[in-house]
Amino acid sequence: MEDFKLHNDEKKLLKIFQEAYDNKNITKLSVEGLAKNELMGSETKVMRTALWLSAEDKKLVNIIENKSKIAKLTEEGKKVVEKGLPERQVANYMIENDLKNIPIKELGNILDKSEVNPALGNLKKKKIAKIEKGNIIIENLQYEDKEENTLNKIKINEENKNSDLNNYNDEEKKLINNLQKRGFIAIEEEVDRAIELTEKGIEFIKNNIIEIKEEISQLTREHIVSGKWKDCHIRPYDAKIPSEEVYPAKLHPMTRIINDVKEVLIGMGFKEVKNPIVETEFWNFDVLFEPQDHPARDMQDTFFLRYPNKGEIPEMVKDIKSIHEKGMVGDKKISKGWRYEFDEEISKKTVLRTHTTVSSIKYLASLTDEEKEKPHKIFSIDRVFRNEAIDYSHLPEFYQCEGIILAEGVHFDNLIGLLKEFLNRLGFEQVRIRPAYFPFTEPSLEAEVFVEGRGWLELLGAGVFRPEVVEPLGINKPVLAWGIGLSRLAMLRWGLTDIRELHKNELNWLKKA
């Protein structure tokens, strides 16, 4: 025997071929025929076994697939073969009742509702009757119908397992096309499979005695107690055998990314916070020291709400007003401010949050004096909204993940170290940092990752919150902040080039992702 181990089923299949070859020099057998052999028993088993035998290391057989189109009668079609086409049923009815004409309305008693219109059309087309003033007037009841002949032919061909569409001439094919539209015939694709010995396969069955010993795949107590184990052949375990692919139920890829990122952050000591989708401009922009005339607030980027168009804002708005207008925290001047007139009415306007930085800043604002003394590490993962046209890289709704560290003595270097660690844990080995600008952080940075075949890609924005952001909240310690787009992350993980793919729920992709 050659240098590979054969599974019992493989031996059985080869044995069938060996007999066919010895008797009639046959090297090719249909899967259907093989399945009927008692050594096999089912088409699935034949196919599975043939797949093993055709694998790279053996190549003893080839699987040959012949695709063909076949014409079959539908359930409706079968009825029509018995009773005639609907127009024939009308004609028969008239013959039986000796009628020369009937009102169209009466068709409802003879035929199914859905068949009335097609029957009328065909009565006219086939010149069986003409229609005048709501009456069907008979012209020729003894007609021959090529469509019915074709239906009969299909029935007979089906009985003889001869349904290939190629058995019909062009005229018949046209008729079949019509009958298919009327729902009496279905065209289906059929795959005819056969297994054929390769040269190597032929050599093999010529030169080997194929011995089939019953095998067991599991040793039981019974085998041991009875001593049967001495005669048992235990099937060796082969992890390389190709098998049917199975797709178990699983979470949506986007949910999986979210869960993975959560796990990484929780592992790094962060705590999750959640916030509502609808925010005031106060929390979405003002507190983050974004001036009220900042272009990002423009209609183009932000979704403003009509109902309710105003929300509540805290007393603290006075402090925010003062930092925006004059750069003052209480009576201490910490910066130039934006030097414009801050409008509390604008602060009250409602928006769909445009970034998760809202969650970070709301958390900081919620701390009591005592809590402010302690270090904090929090993150949030949430949907954010931007009024952008949908294309391969933009959706009006997407996921962001955002986090902060508040602690005495932390600085920019710690932020870089943290982000490198975070991105490493997400599977990106090469990370590089570039300077960037955000209205609420100074200094600010962008982190890029290197992806094989795509180069350096920007993934993350970060920085140290400006004093103008944290000091009005009574926080005098550094706060490191960062935000990352999760859709980008998901696209990289699954090699997508179009963000829309993530939400199409295309089953084939979902199964394999």
Ligand SMILES: N[C@@H](Cc1ccccc1)C(=O)O
């Ligand atoms: N909020 C920023 C990201 C960011 C978060 C925190 C600090 C710096 C930048 C964005 O949406 O792009």
